[in-house]
Amino acid sequence: MAVTVNASTSSGLVWSSDLTGALQLQTNGTTVASTATNGNFAFNSGYGSAATAYGCRAWVNFDATPTIAASGNVSSVTRNGTGDFTVNFTNAMPDANYSAQYNTRPSSGAIVDICNISSVAGPTTSACRVFGGQSSNGAGRDPVVCFFAAFR
Amino acid sequence: MSQVIIYPNDEGWLSVISPAFNCGLSVEEIARKDVPAGKPYHIIDSSLLPTENTFFNAWEADFSNPDGHGIGHEAWFRGQ
Numbered sequence: 001m002a003v004t005v006n007a008s009t010s011s012g013l014v015w016s017s018d019l020t021g022a023l024q025l026q027t028n029g030t031t032v033a034s035t036a037t038n039g040n041f042a043f044n045s046g047y048g049s050a051a052t053a054y055g056c057r058a059w060v061n062f063d064a065t066p067t068i069a070a071s072g073n074v075s076s077v078t079r080n081g082t083g084d085f086t087v088n089f090t091n092a093m094p095d096a097n098y099s100a101q102y103n104t105r106p107s108s109g110a111i112v113d114i115c116n117i118s119s120v121a122g123p124t125t126s127a128c129r130v131f132g133g134q135s136s137n138g139a140g141r142d143p144v145v146c147f148f149a150a151f152r
Numbered sequence: 153m154s155q156v157i158i159y160p161n162d163e164g165w166l167s168v169i170s171p172a173f174n175c176g177l178s179v180e181e182i183a184r185k186d187v188p189a190g191k192p193y194h195i196i197d198s199s200l201l202p203t204e205n206t207f208f209n210a211w212e213a214d215f216s217n218p219d220g221h222g223i224g225h226e227a228w229f230r231g232q
Contacts, residue, residue: 064205065198066170067154075175076186080161082208088186090175092229113225126225127186142205 002034026123045114057098058089059149064142083140084118085130087148092125102130112141123150154216154223156201157183158213159193166211168201187222195219 006014009028026031031050037083042050053117060071066079078086100123106112111134118129130148133140157169157179171182179195187193192215202211 054228060172062170065201066168067198068170068172071172071174073179074172075173076157076169076182077170078186079170079208081163082205088169088182088225090172090177092225124225137189 023136028076054123054151056149057093057152058087060087060146060150062146063144064144064146069145080129081140082142083112084120084129085131085146086121086127086129087129089125089150093150093152094125096123096125098123098150100128100130101149101151102132103147104132105145105147106141110141110143111136112143117151127130154198155179156198157187157193157195159187159191160213160215161191161210165209170198180201183206183220184223185225185228187224188223189224189227191222192218193220193222197217 002020002024003017004015004024004026006026006029008014021037022034024031026150034043034050040052042052044050055134058073060074060077061069062077065087066077068077073090076088078088080086100117102117103115104112112132113135114129114131114133117123118131122128128150131140132143155171158166161167165197169186170230177185183193183195192214194213
């Protein structure tokens with residue numbers, strides 16, 4: 001069990017607890033969110049049951065200049081060259097095994113059919129280098145908007 | 153206009169760093185952290201950058217009297 005807060009439609013607020021250190025939020029006795037003693041947070045929100053959530057630990061929306069429109073856990077974006085950027089994290093990742101996603105919106109008529117994590121430098125705990133360009137010749141291309149997110 | 157950080161990269165041209173001003177760090181702190189260790193940098197107004205990016209790889213700047221030198225990510229996070 002756990003420290004349980006149950007919002008019942010018949011009894012109102014129902015509290016119960018033990019000494020496990022876990023926490024559960026319930027609606028009519030069904031767990032909708034919880035925290036486990038290992039720190040994992042779970043929630044339902046349409047998933048079907050309360051399942052462990054894996055968070056987006058860094059994200060940014062920027063253009064090629066590279067001006068940042070909005071971001072989270074990103075200290076800056078470095079423009080290394082045409083279509084070549086590095087996203088720098090404010091707080092470091094626990095390791096480099098996060099899943100980084102990168103995509104762009106190209107300018108009208110421009111072909112940007114490569115959007116990947118750079119082969120020049122692999123993801124590190126503190127930054128991730130990304131590249132966008134044209135597959136026919138490998139040349140970098142500057143997109144209109146760049147979208148980056150890292151999950152862990 | 154906003155401030156940006158420029159430094160000479162290993163490829164032989166300039167890198168431009170745009171700070172995220174919601175990250176809680178000052179532009180000076182971001183420069184020390186995100187400029188690679190030992191690289192000189194300038195903090196300039198972004199309006200001073202060329203507006204045309206086509207010849208980005210030909211941009212040059214004088215770093216004989218820099219605003220500072222980067223310490224890099226590793227040293228920055230080690231010091232946190």
